[in-house]
Amino acid sequence: MVTSAHLPAHPTATARPGKIFLSSRDGVITVATLVAIVIHLVLWLGVGLEGWARDWPLVLVVVVGGAPLLVDVLRNAIRTRGGADTLAAVSIATSVALGEWLVAAIIVLMLSGGEALEEAATKRATGTLDALARRAPATAHRVGGEEVAVEDVAVGDELVVLPHELCPVDGEVIAGHGSMDESYLTGEPYVVSKSKGAQVISGAVNGDTPLTVVATAPARDSRYARIVGTLREAEENRPPMRRLADRLGAWYTVIALVLGALGWAISGDPMRFLAVVVVATPCPLLIGVPVAIIGAISLAAKRGIIVRNPGMLENAAQVTTIMFDKTGTLTYGRPSITDIHVAPGFEEDEVLAAAASIERYSRHPLADAIRGEAAGRGLELPDVAAVSEKPGQGLTGEVGGRFLRIANRRTAVELDPASRDLMPKSAAGMESVVLIDERYAAVIQFRDEPRAEAEKFIAHLPEKHGVDKMMIISGDRESEVRYLAGRVGVDEVHAGVSPEGKLAIVRRNNAHGKTMFLGDGINDAPAMATATVGVAMGSDSDVTSEAADAVILDSSLERLDDLLHISARMRRIALQSALGGMGLSVVGMILAVFGLLTPLAGAVAQEVIDVAAILNSARVAMARGPLSDFDED
Structure with a gap:
């Protein structure tokens, strides 16, 4: 029997509850108590022994295993103002004083099992840092072929970053032309082109082309190392949460002790006190709430949601502030064409088809968007010859008998000065400039567009879920973030924010109520770990999934609903089980106060109450039909 605080993390976590359970002190006490109870029952029911000959296994395990548990419970009670476990500790002490060793052993089993599972759940923080460590670059290749450990790289060292390899340190490209995927580290949704003079950051994934970089910072001062340090700080300073069972158990314990003392005072018989605390044993809390949580975990899994921290289920419905990362949460996380500004004398489909033809041979980060737009329009692509992509010259080739170049504004103005007046004013997002026969032909503009349902979902949250504050917190440029905020209806914007900055914003909002942070990148992990509820959209990053309390596998806002x-x-349903069970227990306690329930009868009554609480809690997993009331149509 365990409280909600004692449930293990989801089994996909790095921590392994079974292993921890068996190796921890509380796990050993649990196993020893089970063995002692079995031996006791064999000696009693099988052999027919009485007294000490029957009870010695129980006495041994209660004295050796129960004492440290009682110390822990009392220490926690002082720190958290008491809870459901406090009454269980009182029951142990009373049972021992009255020689009821089997009752004492059962309660020791309940407490130790719960503590062992809680220890397994708290390994989640370590699992997050372990995932970061697994992903961290371990080796670097110096120019000349020498392979060294990342920590041995010095500022000024020249390194070769091989295709599809993690960049080992922060640095600057000194040779080569390619691209790197920095999205998990920066929050921006694009694969970024890299050529001489470009900055690179540790942890980014190199593309298909080797790059030579010079280290500008040692590994310990790299961007990746700072994220690890920020996450460690977030995990170590996460504010404790009082769980539902503890909050309810605090006042319930006081009622039970007062009634027990009253019964003892009225009758002068300490067995009255024992009868009261036996019928008061908070099993509706210690069993009913966890059963409800287990049912909710199962229900969530059926809908593509992995709950990693069961405690979040007590808080998710009560959040008043929701903080969204931009990329991959409110957007799709991939660029698409928003506008094609065509110069006089050219047709839009003509320019797009030519650009898509040459982009078939490119690793440019926006090539997919151009090819996809052309395919969506059903355009026929002309033949291509003599394709070249040299640093500083853009992508060039012969398309349909004409020379085509895809470059940037600077190159376009150098080749065709008249283009300066023809091109639209520079806007947010990314763009490619198309030149045909060295004449300016078009500017193709891109954005990471919001999800189709994002605007309606933002409007749905205050109306149906009582969310009174929403904001977008992103590492992307302010113009991009404000564009998205305007599209989806979010007023508060924080742009260009580092992982440390996201952490600080979450902490400020935690002081005013329960918070939720949604993200999908490594740079979001510290903020997720600090928010009341952290939700990862998608499971592409093991680091993000480890840091999150829940993972929405298909990145759907409807699944978040x-x-x-x-x-x-x-x-x-958990409150129904807990309050209903405690209400019935209070009735039983009153009967016990006046001697109408013996300890044995109280134990039977409590078991009936327990069964009712468990059956009611099991209804959580039995939901039929859709749960969400969000209509995205």
Whole structure:
């Protein structure tokens, strides 16, 4: 029997609850207590022994294993103002004083098992840092072929970053032309072109072309190392949460002790006190709430949501502030064409078809968007010859008998000065300039567009879920973030924010109520770990998934709505089980106060109450039909 605080993380976590359970002190006590109870029952029911000959295994395990548990419970009670476990500790002490060793052993089993599972759950933070460590660059290749450990790289060392390799340190490209995927580190959705003079950051994934870089910072001062340090700080300073069972158990414990003392005072018989605390044993809390949470985990899994931290289910439905990362959460995380500004004398489809033809041979980060737009329009692509992509010259080739170049504004103005007046004013997002026969032909502009349902979902949150504050926090440029915010209806914007900055914003908002942070990149991990509820959209990054309390596998906002409804359903049914069970227990306690329930009868009554609480809590997993009330159409 465990409280919600004692449930293990989802089994896909790096931490392995079974291994921790067996190796921890509490796990050893749990196993020893089970063995002691079995031996006791064999000696009693199988052999027919009585007294000490029957009870010695229980006495041994309660004295040796129960004492440290009692110390822990009392220490936690002082720190958290008491909870469900406090009454269980009182029950142990009372049972020992009255010689009821089997009752004491059962409660030791309950407490130690819960503590062992809680320890397994708390390994989640370590799992996040382990995932970061697994992904961190380990070796670097010096120019000349020498392979060295990353920590041995010095500022000024010239390194070769091989295709598809993680960049080992922060640096500057001194030779080569290619691209790097920095999206998980910076929050920007694009693969970034790299040529001489470009900056590179540790942890970025190189493309298909080797690059030579010079190290500008040692590994310990790299961007990746700073993210690791920020996440470690976030995990170590995460504020403790009082769980539902502890909050309810605090006042319930006081009622039980007062009634027990009253019964003892009225009758002068300490067995009255024991009868009260036996019927008061908070099993509706210690069992009912966890059963509801387990049901909610199962229900979420059926809808493509992996719950990694069960405690988040108590809080998700009560968040009042939701913070969105931009890329991959409110957007699709991939650029698409928004405008094609065509120069006089050229046709839009003509320019697009020519550009798509040559982009078939390019590794340019925007090539996919150009090819996809042409395919969507059903354009026939002309033949291409003599394709070249040299640093500083853009992508060139012969397309349909004409010379085509895809470059930037600077190159376009150098080749065709008249283009300065023909091109639109520079706007947010990214762009490619197309020149045909060295004449300016078009500017193709791109953006990471918002999800189709994003605007309606933002409007849905205050109306249906009581969310009163929403904001976008992104490492992307301010113009891009404000464009998205305007499209989806979010007023508060924080752009160009580092992982450390995201962490600080989350902490400020935590002081005013329960918060949720949604993200999908490594740079979001510290903020996720600090928010009341951290949700990862998609499972592409093991680091992000480890840091999150829940992972939405298909990155759907409708699934996020499901999660909020599952949390609300779990809380509602768990409260029914807990409050209903405690209400019936209070009735039983009053009967015990006046001697109408013996300890044995109280134990039977408590078991009936437990079964009712468990059956009611099991309803959480039995939802039929859709849970979400968000209509994206």
